[in-house]
Amino acid sequence: MGKKFLIQFFRRNALSYIVGIILMVASTRIRLLYPEYVAHATDYLVGGGAQWSGLQTDIIMLMVIAVIAFIGAYIWRYLIIGNARKLQKELRALIFSNFQALSQAFYNKRKTGDLIAYAINDVNAVRMAFGPALVMSINGLAMIVISTLGILERLGGWRTIQLLVPIPVVVWIMLKLGTTIRARFRLVQAAFGTVSDRVNENINGIRVIKAYVQEDEEVQKFNGLSEDMAELNLSMIQVSGLLNPLVQAGFAVTFGLFFLICGPLVVQQQITLGDFTAVANYLNMMLTPVMFIGRIINVMQRGMASMNRLDDVLNHPHEITDGTGRAREINSGRIDIVDLDFSYPSTDQVVLKDINLHLPSGKSLGIIGETGAGKTTLANLLLKTYNVPDGKIFIDGNDINDYPLGMLLDHMGYVPQDNFLFHDTIDANIRFFKDIYSQDQVIKAARDAQIYDSIMELPQGLFTELGERGVNLTGGQKQRISIARALIRDPDILILDDALSAVDTVTEAQILARFKEIRVDKTTIIIAHRISAVIDCDEIVVLDHNVIQERGTHEELLERRGIYFDIYQSQYNDRIRDDVDIA
Secondary structure (H helix, E strand, O other): OHHHHHHHHHHHOHHHHHHHHHHHHHHHHHHOOHHHHHHHHHHHHHOOOOOHHHHHHHHHHHHHHHHHHHHHHHHHHHHHHHHHHHHHHHHHHHHHHHHHHOOHHHHHOOOHHHHHHHHHHHHHHHHHHOOHHHHHHHHHHHHHHHHHHHHHHHHOHHHHHHHHOHHHHHHHHHHHHHHHHHHHHHHHHHHHHHHHHHHHHHHHOHHHHHHOOOHHHHHHHHHHHHHHHHHHHHHHHHHHOOHHHHHHHHHHHHHHHHHHHHHHHHHOOOOOHHHHHHHHHHHHHHHHHHHHHHHHHHHHHHHHHHHHHHHHHHOOOOOOOOOOOOOOOOOOOOEEEEEEEEEOOOOOOEEEEEEEEEEOOOOEEEEEEOOOOOHHHHHHHHOOOOOOOOOOEEEOOEEHHHOOHHHHHHOEEEEOOOOOOOOOEHHHHHHOOOOOOOHHHHHHHHHHOOOHHHHHOOOOHHHOEOOHHHOOOOHHHHHHHHHHHHHOOOOOEEEEEOOOOOOOHHHHHHHHHHHHHHOOOOEEEEEEOOHHHOOOOOEEEEEEOOEEEEEEOHHHHHHHOOHHHHHHHHHOOOOHHHHOOOO
16 A cells, blocks of 8 residues: 555656656756866866956856756755655655554554654655655766766776776675665664653553652663664664765775876876866766765665555555445434354454344443453444444444444444543533534533533633643543533434443432433443443343343342342442342
8 A cells, every 4th residue: 555655646746756857957967067167167277378258158157057056956856855745744644544444453453652653753764765865866866977978078988987996886785785774774663663652651651650659660661672772773873884984985996096097197198187177076076976875775775664664554454344335324323233242353252142132212221240241342343343243233223334334433422431531622622623513512511421510610611721631630520521522422322331430429320310311312321330320221231251141120130139139239238228128
């Protein structure tokens, strides 16, 4: 996919690249007229000329060359380097867009630091390869070819070969070193991802680190990672650092050959001093592009290594298949689950087995069970976070796989266990950055979630700026803002995955009572550990060992004195006799 993107990008911007390259070659050719006029002026002075009229043309032409070369260089740099910046922007957008489309299974296996490195370091390395490195390659090649032709014109073929023979040898060695640079740069990028991930984890977990007085240990671990990264960088520099000295050594030999070959020719008057000066200038002009070869190899190898890393993301299959589109709308939110078995991708362990549920529209379902029983997995399947087998889950009588994924999720509201808030205002977090909701709707959602009064006690109310992940709020406040974010959508199906665990029982009861009023014709699923969260649901199911062991209303389940009864007894031990006649 990465290569396809590059091909399409170059096709879209072909005209600006062609114009830029033509201007680059033309301005390079004009710049290389400089030795010609210097040679002419030198021969004039050596011949005894000292009049302004004899130098006037050469001096004016040198000034004209400088101006034209400057204008041409400015335009082609704007075109080609500008395209490189556009490439960087579009590639980063493609990576980010791909991040949004990849499944939860992808993120379960990746570190945040590595993904950040993809979007920043690797994209920048590709931009350098197709910007500065491309410019140096074409410009340098044009300069070398034109300079070689200029030397050839003055010295002939054999002497030119003798003079320039060290340069191909140097280039060959540099190309060999480039392979090593590429391999070592991959290790450097991987180390950068590890360091980024460590920084990210420490920032997010700073409260835990401080609570356990682990600051010094974390600093030591980070210093170890930094040392590893520094060693890998030094290992790469040990190779890349040879490039420029190698070029300089090669040109030292070339200039030595220049004096050995051209000095006698001047003395013997086979070439003029102007020719000698011109050849020296051509060699000097060749030094920069040949020296650039080292940098070009370095940058290109980094760019190719980064492109391969990006391909790992861009070519990663989008594991969640979109719906067929045969079902186009959800009207009631009725849910039916028939004989559902599920195992996570690449594992044989059964997470859900023989799940059967019928949840009419306007009804509420409570799901309770021990940790690892499969409660969150069931919610993930309803949200199609993982692929669902055909004929197992139905919404409004239609197979869930017949709904386009975007349309399906538009009708669902979800409040996960991990309540993520963005570094923005409370208002923006409730709206989820959408302008389709009025201020009254935001306030109503906040009131329904029993968070409005708490918000208005903050300095700027709804427009209070939150820290990263809502760090300046309590756990209960974050949960209620997340609930408000789901309620403002007024979804046909609302799923709360242990979303009331951080609120007190009084507030929990107020939220649930409000649900009864506002979701009278909507489907609600409440996953919880506390029985108080599901006690008033129309039906409660108890998941245990990945199977529905019990189902019924609160009263029915208590009468059975099974798993639900045991959970209730452990949570309400001091009130159990008021609810159930144990005797």
